Amino acid sequence: MNGKTVLGKYELFLQKYNKGVRKYVPIYRAKKSIQARYSGKYIEAKRKKR
Template identity: 65%
Template structure:
């Protein structure tokens, strides 16, 4: 690595960095959260309201 140019050293660094990121940082998806006050009853009321709109 002593004889490489700065660009070559930078590319090696990025390669090692990306390998470490892929290996040690977990990947997860963010789920949509529903507020605690938004219960099943509220969901049903919203669906009923949407059905009424579609009937019109």
């Protein structure tokens, strides 16, 4: 019965859609600014120096 009614077809569509989205759409990750990366490397180098 999971496909014979409009609601069943919609549920089936949502399952396939969500599976495809999880598989093929990359997760957006905010990039760190150059200043943040530089500061992080600077702090790490300073720790190693000590």
